[in-house]
Amino acid sequence: MAGIRIPPEDSEPSSQQSRGAVGDLVSDDERSVAADSWSIKSDYGSTLDDDQRQTDAADALSAANFRAPSDYSSDKEEADAEEAVQSMLGLQSYWDTAYADELTNFREHGHAGEVWFGAEVMEVVASWTKSLCIDISQGRLPNHVDDIKSEPVEQGDKYLSTWSVLDIGTGNGLLLQELAKLGFSDLTGTDYSEGAVQLARSLSDRDGFPNISFLVDDVLETKLERQFQLVMDKGTLDAIGLHPDGPVKRMMYWDSVSRLVASGGILVITSCNSTKDELVQEVESFNQRRIGVSQEPEMPKDQEAGRDPPFRFLNHVRSYPTFMFGGSVGSRVATVAFLRS
Template identity: 35%
Template sequence: MNSELHPSKLGTKEYWDKVYESEITNFEEIGDEGEVCRIHRFGIESVKNMVKWVTDNVPISTNPSVLEIGAGNGALLFGLCEAGYPATSLSGIDYSPGAVKLAKAIASSRGYEIAFHACEFLHEDPPGLSHTKREVLALWDVMLDKGTFDAIALSEKDEKGNSPATDYPGRIGRLLKSGGHFLITSCNFTEDELKKLFATTETGLVYHSRVTRPVFTFGGIKGSAYSSVAFQKTPC
């Protein structure tokens, strides 16, 4: 885990509850759906790139079950709907009830039957899709993260100095189907750091591919504003 990250208000549920309280008011009063970058510090371009990666690597014809962790206002899942993925195969979770309320309201206004649930991902198993068998544990073909791991990594550390994000990769490995894909976009972790954290024996994940990002040069060092990396669960 990146030891240089320090706890921030961006890693608290109280902060996000206040953000989404304001977002809901704006949507109800003027129809403002909220800005992607306002929620997860990424622009709409990152959403488009993630949608493109899914369409390039997970055929719509396979009707994959998709879970977004920390769905916020639902922008990424709406993008998948617009790309042709069935809304009834998409699900989004967020630990902020306000985010869930906003995403449901926007989905309803667009006529999308996407499932959104309030869920503490590190401590609760996300509900399965309504049309699938009620398994003890719902497993997913595709899992997506757009800034959620970043926020968790900014949460308060425990008495031993461990970040709650330490448990996150194992949760992904547990909930992803054999052969399934996990795509994460982060602005706090580099591609190499994400590979080290997620491609482990514990998770059963291996590096699959990356989303090419615009590169900038500053002080003679080349880099990208954020990283998008895909992993695959090793088939049993």
């Protein structure tokens, strides 16, 4: 899953580009079905409980004065057509259609599909994350990971093999393959699109990575009971934010992800819709909301540890090209790591 795609330069025309306008892919009925599929469902309550979760999140959203992703955009004169395309990227029906075509393309031609944000960004994310994990394994919290050269894979294996890794919204699973090449071995990828999972499994088997696990799972209503030391997100939060109910669903995202990252583990988010500072602010808003909830009188004593901020900023990639816009320095992609308390 991804927000806005940044394909690698000089790449071949993608199968998705050849499918025509997005409006040709998804009908009004499919949009309705997709919107229904995004409704948050609980394993522990009735439909009323599900509605209450939506209401609670909306109330918290209002109280926190949380900004929608569109508010982060400095281009307020974006064309209506482009806004419609962006909102489509937040619907499951869009991704189901996209990955059905990608899977067909793979079976007929052996194509792996697109690399979200481009192969160069994926390689930077993987190598930077490797350095970060090795540093933490050695008992150091780095300040300038980009300035640290990773140990050779043969030496790094003794650290990386102990890290359990989850890639949420894994798509074709190529990021996990890249991490496997660097020495990570306990790797799991999830995506709410069954076609994406089928494609990821097929590519993993073909490319010699049969030990990577892939599961159909929606991060907003995850069925995973396991926690992971490293959770990767490359574009999933972007796509969630492009849903018509994006602000509420982004809050639900943080509630869910906070349960997936093990204590002392890290969350690495790569985004092209939010800057590093915006992601840090979003995490701070989530921390404040969680601390406020944990201080309620009825909070069980065994949950008092939750009064500490769930996440704190750890580091970010500094090597991406930057540009100046509106008096601020930014980058087309941001990769930010947060440490779980």
